[in-house]
Each structure stands twice: as structure tokens, then as C-alpha cells.
Amino acid sequence: MQRRPDGPDADVIVIGAGPVGLAAAMSLAGQGLRVTVLERDGHDLGPGPDVAERAWGDWRRPGVSQFRQPHILLPAGTALLRGRLPEVADALEAAGPLRLNIAAAARELPGMDGPRPGDERYDTLTARRPVLDAAFAAAAAAAPGVGVRRGVEVTGLLTGPAGPEGRPRVTGVVTQDGEELRAALVVDAGGRNSPVPTLLARLGGPPPASERAEAGFVYYARTYRAADGAPAGPVWPLVHHEGLSSIVIPADHDTWSVVLVVSGRDHALKALREPAAWERAARMLPELDGRTGGEPITAPQAMAGLHSRIQRTVVDGRPVVTGLVAVGDAWAATDPQFGLGLSMGLTHAVALGDTVAKTGLSDPLDLALRFDEVTARTLAPVYGRLREWDRHRIAEIDAVVAGRPYETDDEVWHLTNALDGVKLRDPDVLRAMTEVACMLDSPENAFAAPGLVERALALNGGPAWTWPGPARAEVLAAIEAR
Ligand SMILES: Cc1cc2nc3c(=O)[nH]c(=O)nc-3n(C[C@H](O)[C@H](O)[C@H](O)COP(=O)(O)OP(=O)(O)OC[C@H]3O[C@@H](n4cnc5c(N)ncnc54)[C@H](O)[C@@H]3O)c2cc1C
Structure with missing residues (x-):
């Protein structure tokens, strides 16, 4: 194995140069920290004209299985870029994004009342996934304190003496060439298939608390x-x-x-x-x-x-490891139907930067606990809602396939569907729904206006809801027709 001279190679090592890894790197480097990002995929898009066409046509990113799947960047993510990572927003602007207001078409439907002051909250900038990633890559390449090394795969974790809490303490990483790189903090931004859970298991400490839905x-x-x-x-x-x-x-x-x-x-x-x-x-x-x-x-x-999958490295109030935190999909991957993964991951990346700004890097236990607390307070509820929705929806489809009605007494599921059913018929419900869908507010706050839920339920005829449109059997018959 090659060895570097003693002393850390960077303050922070980030595993993975996806949008969340790069956002975390930029947030941390903004505090004067030296951040090295290691990315398994070797191909670098590099600077030059026609970013959108080159990113779509030429950029090979086998490390991100969904790289060529459709993505939308929702307003929470765009607002965060504009407010906290303006260099990424500028790079995206330069690539020619789509400007979209999520409520614009719905508010023009009959019976709705057109635009309202405040609707600009639902403005977003979006683009095909490779174009979005190109904006992050360009901004990170120009960010002082950030070094991105592509074609470098992390295959192991280095550890030092256990801290007072007696749990493994990560002090760096090993790459596929045997290179050892040390840092005060390692950030796992390796995405939904991050290797870190497997590498952690090899350290022999207690396992993280993890959950994985059985169907997706x-x-x-x-x-x-x-x-x-x-x-x-x-x-x-x-x-x-x-x-x-x-x-x-x-x-x-x-x-x-x-x-x-x-x-x-x-x-x-x-x-x-x-x-x-x-x-x-x-x-x-x-x-x-x-x-x-x-x-x-x-x-x-x-x-x-x-399917949804989550991993928590603080269990019963104690971290199972220190010197290592997970962000974005490496922490929790959600059902992409709702288009929230990027906005959640960017929120997480910026929250990591804010946490480190408070704790510094010299007390890994404090950092682990505080970052877990922020994660549990801000993002875990969003994850939990998506997981519950998935659980019901999968069970509902199972019931359809089996030819029986789906029965559940979970009132949240019935209420969610009832509100969803009238969002295009009531301008206040539309705004409340858009707040939640765009991760701008919690359902509790968004629907808190007195009488709003009752009015929506009356409009819908009550919480008993069935999905409109063709039956599954009709779609199946159309598919099978030659
Ligand atoms: C089908 C689909 C559709 C989606 N649609 C949307 C959408 O519309 N809107 C939305 O907001 N979100 C969407 N998402 C979610 C979104 O793709 C993720 O939330 C997002 O990619 C998370 O970014 P990330 O940086 O955490 O991980 P990733 O983008 O997965 O990046 C992880 C990086 O880590 C690298 N890596 C992995 N292992 C190693 C290693 N050992 N060493 C070095 N590097 C490594 C990988 O090569 C990769 O570059 C969708 C997801 C899927 C699956």
C-alpha cells in the first residue's frame, strides 16, 4: 500500500461527486476547510460551450444508475441553490434551464383564481439530470478549497483509536489503488448504492439502524x-x-x-x-x-x-461510528415519484455545512450527534411520509391485482387521497398541496388554515376516494392488443 507522510490529506473527504456530494463539499469549503471529493466514475465533462448537449450526449456516469432517468428539481432545491449555493444556480442558468412555476397551469383551470402574490415560491429552474449535474460539476471545479478527483473508487475505511464513546473512529479512506487518504471527517455521498454500509460492517462495530422496504x-x-x-x-x-x-x-x-x-x-x-x-x-x-x-x-x-431505504448511524442516542456521516441518498433513498430526492439531499448537504460551522471538526462525537439531530428533525419526517405513502400504494396495487378492494383504517392515507383529489378544484387546497409537494412546508402547517381541510373533504364528498381514469385491466388490455 502507498502511504502518505503523516498528517491529514484534507480536512474533509467526500465519497461521491453527485449533486449532494458536491453541494456538501462546497458548503464545507465555504468555511475555509480543504475538501477532497473522490468519484468512482472517471469521465469528466470539463468546461466548454454547449454544456447541455455535451452533458446529455457525451457524459458517461455508470456510477449513477438513474443518470438518464427524468429528474425535476423542485422549488425547495432551486431556492436552496439560489440562497446558499449561488454559483451552482449561475452555472445552471448558463446551461439554459427550463423556468417553471409548479402551480401555473393548475391555477388557470376553471373555478381557480389565477395567479396570487406569493406564487413565485413555486418557481423552479430545472433541466435533464446530466445538465443539472454539469452545473454542480462546473461550480465545484471553480470553488476554492474543493478538489475533485475522478476515476478514484473508495474501497476501504481507515480507522484510528476509538474515541471516548468506544466506537470505531473513521480517519480516512483507502482507494482501489491502495492509496490511503486521511481527513478529520469522511462524508458518505455515495448515493443509493453506496459501498459504505459494507465497508462499515468490516470495522466490526455495532451495526447502524437500517430499514429497507420489501417492495418498490x-x-x-x-x-x-x-x-x-x-x-x-x-x-x-x-x-x-x-x-x-x-x-x-x-x-x-x-x-x-x-x-x-x-x-x-x-x-x-x-x-x-x-x-x-x-x-x-x-x-x-x-x-x-x-x-x-x-x-x-x-x-x-x-x-x-x-423503494425506500434509510440508514441511521446514531442508535439509541449513541453513534455506531464517528468521523463519518452520510448525506443524500447514502443516508436515505426515497420513492422518486415525488421528485424530492435532490431537494432533500441538497438540504442535507447544506445542513451538514451549517452543523460543522457550529461544531468544528475536532469533536467527532458532538458532530455526529448534532448532525443526527438536525437530520431527524428536518428530513426524517419527509422520508417517513414518503415511506408510508409507498407502503399503502403498493398494498393497494396488490389488492387491485388480486381483484379485491384495498382496506385500511389509516386516516392519514384516506385524508391524503381526499385532498389530492380536490387540489385542482380549490385554489387554497392547490397552494397547500403545492407547498407540501415542493417540500416548502409540512402538511400540518400547509393545511393549518381553519376550515380548509373540512372544505376540501366536503368538496370531495368525504374521504372515500377511488383513483379516476382507466382501470388497470383496461390498460392491460390496451398493452396486449396488437
Ligand atoms: C428513477 C429515479 C428518478 C428520480 N427522479 C428524481 C426527480 O425527479 N427529482 C429529484 O429531486 N430526485 C429524483 N431522484 C432522486 C435523485 O436521483 C437522488 O436523490 C440523487 O441522485 C441523490 O444524489 P447523491 O449525490 O446523493 O447521489 P448520486 O447522484 O447517486 O451520486 C453518488 C455518487 O457517488 C459515486 N460513488 C459511489 N460509490 C463510490 C465509491 N466507492 N467511490 C467513489 N465514488 C463513489 C457514484 O459514482 C456517484 O457519482 C430520482 C431517482 C431515481 C432512481
Whole structure:
């Protein structure tokens, strides 16, 4: 093994140069810390013109399985970039993003009252995922104190003497070439397939508290471009039907994507991976009218295994390891239907920077506990809501496939569906729903106005709700028709 002279190689080592790893690196370097980011993928997009086209056409990122899947950056993420990482917002502006207001189309529907002061909260900047990542990469490359090394895979963790808490203390990493790099803090930003849980297990300490849903969703996504302009933004991006959901994701340079989402346990709908079957199913869904007419620039791309997973390294008030924290998808991966992963991860990255600004790096126990507290207070509730929604939705689809009604006495599930059902019929419900969907507010606060929930339930006829649109059997028949 190669050895470096004694002394840390950086203040912080970040594993993974995805958006969250780079956001964490920039937040930490903003405090004068030296941050080294190690990224397994070797290909660097580099500077130059036509960023969007080069990022989409040329950038190879096998380390991020969803790199070519549709992404939307929701308003919480955009606001955070503008407020805390303006250099990334500037780089994104330079790449030619789409400017979108999430409530703009819905507020023009009959019976709604048009724009209101404050609606600019729902403004966002978004782009295809490679274009978003290019903005992070360009900003990080120019950030003082941040060094990004691509083509370097972390394969081991270095440890020092255990701290007073008696738990393993991480002091650095080992790379695939045997290089040892030391730092006061290692940040795991290795994404949903981060190797760190496996590397941690080798250290022999107590295991982290982890949870992994047993079933998840499958995405069948297709991206289009129209030479004469993309269709207007969707009335609402995510629409649920009996047994499947659709998502419309507008993006940069007149591109947009359409996703059909099904349960991983609904084997009959696997036929959607075939382009003709996908198109026949899409034609069944009224909200997709006019949205599959452009030039397809991808085939229907399947991605399975989309379930929630979380790992917590503070268990019963004690960290199982110090000198190492996880951010973004490495901490918790969520159901992507709601498009919140980037906004959650960026919030997490900035929260890490803020925590380190308070604790410094010399007391790893204090840092571990405080970062866990912030994470539990701000992001864990969002994760928990998404996990609960998934649990019900998967069970509901199981029931549809088995030909029986889905029965649950969980009032939150019924209430969520009832409110969802009237969001396009009441301007206040629309705003409250948009606040929650864009991670701008909690459901408790967003729906706190006196009488709002009662009014919504009356409009909907009560909490008994069934998804409108074609039945699963009709979609299946369309898919199977030749
Ligand atoms: C199908 C799908 C659709 C999605 N749609 C949306 C959406 O619309 N909006 C949204 O906000 N979110 C969406 N998400 C979630 C979003 O993709 C993630 O939240 C986001 O990628 C998290 O960023 P990250 O930086 O934490 O991880 P990643 O982007 O996964 O980056 C992790 C990085 O770590 C590197 N790495 C891994 N192991 C090592 C190692 N051993 N050594 C060095 N480097 C390593 C990888 O190569 C990679 O570059 C979607 C996710 C999926 C799966």
C-alpha cells in the first residue's frame, strides 16, 4: 500500500461527486476547510460551450444508475441553490434551464383564481439530470478549497483509536489503488448504492439502524424533444390511476419526459418495457394527451428497485461510528415519484455545512450527534411520509391485482387521497398541496388554515376516494392488443 507522510490529506473527504456530494463539499469549503471529493466514475465533462448537449450526449456516469432517468428539481432545491449555493444556480442558468412555476397551469383551470402574490415560491429552474449535474460539476471545479478527483473508487475505511464513546473512529479512506487518504471527517455521498454500509460492517462495530422496504416501484420513462416547442407544463406532474401512475417532467431545450410507474410486484405490466406497449398504455391516460408526440430521444427506459431505504448511524442516542456521516441518498433513498430526492439531499448537504460551522471538526462525537439531530428533525419526517405513502400504494396495487378492494383504517392515507383529489378544484387546497409537494412546508402547517381541510373533504364528498381514469385491466388490455 502507498502511504502518505503523516498528517491529514484534507480536512474533509467526500465519497461521491453527485449533486449532494458536491453541494456538501462546497458548503464545507465555504468555511475555509480543504475538501477532497473522490468519484468512482472517471469521465469528466470539463468546461466548454454547449454544456447541455455535451452533458446529455457525451457524459458517461455508470456510477449513477438513474443518470438518464427524468429528474425535476423542485422549488425547495432551486431556492436552496439560489440562497446558499449561488454559483451552482449561475452555472445552471448558463446551461439554459427550463423556468417553471409548479402551480401555473393548475391555477388557470376553471373555478381557480389565477395567479396570487406569493406564487413565485413555486418557481423552479430545472433541466435533464446530466445538465443539472454539469452545473454542480462546473461550480465545484471553480470553488476554492474543493478538489475533485475522478476515476478514484473508495474501497476501504481507515480507522484510528476509538474515541471516548468506544466506537470505531473513521480517519480516512483507502482507494482501489491502495492509496490511503486521511481527513478529520469522511462524508458518505455515495448515493443509493453506496459501498459504505459494507465497508462499515468490516470495522466490526455495532451495526447502524437500517430499514429497507420489501417492495418498490418500477419506472418506464421516455424522453422527447419537439423542434417546434415543448407542450405547456402539466396541470399537475404526477397523476395516479388504478394500478399505475404517470409523471410528466418538463426539462431544458424543449425536452420533456413521460414516466409510467407501476408496482414491482405487478408482473403483467412488465410488458411496458416494449416501446409499442408503452405507447399504447400512454394513450389510455388523458393527462398524457399531446405529450408523446415529439421526437423520442430515448427508448422507454426501465428502472426497478425504487423503494425506500434509510440508514441511521446514531442508535439509541449513541453513534455506531464517528468521523463519518452520510448525506443524500447514502443516508436515505426515497420513492422518486415525488421528485424530492435532490431537494432533500441538497438540504442535507447544506445542513451538514451549517452543523460543522457550529461544531468544528475536532469533536467527532458532538458532530455526529448534532448532525443526527438536525437530520431527524428536518428530513426524517419527509422520508417517513414518503415511506408510508409507498407502503399503502403498493398494498393497494396488490389488492387491485388480486381483484379485491384495498382496506385500511389509516386516516392519514384516506385524508391524503381526499385532498389530492380536490387540489385542482380549490385554489387554497392547490397552494397547500403545492407547498407540501415542493417540500416548502409540512402538511400540518400547509393545511393549518381553519376550515380548509373540512372544505376540501366536503368538496370531495368525504374521504372515500377511488383513483379516476382507466382501470388497470383496461390498460392491460390496451398493452396486449396488437
Ligand atoms: C428513477 C429515479 C428518478 C428520480 N427522479 C428524481 C426527480 O425527479 N427529482 C429529484 O429531486 N430526485 C429524483 N431522484 C432522486 C435523485 O436521483 C437522488 O436523490 C440523487 O441522485 C441523490 O444524489 P447523491 O449525490 O446523493 O447521489 P448520486 O447522484 O447517486 O451520486 C453518488 C455518487 O457517488 C459515486 N460513488 C459511489 N460509490 C463510490 C465509491 N466507492 N467511490 C467513489 N465514488 C463513489 C457514484 O459514482 C456517484 O457519482 C430520482 C431517482 C431515481 C432512481
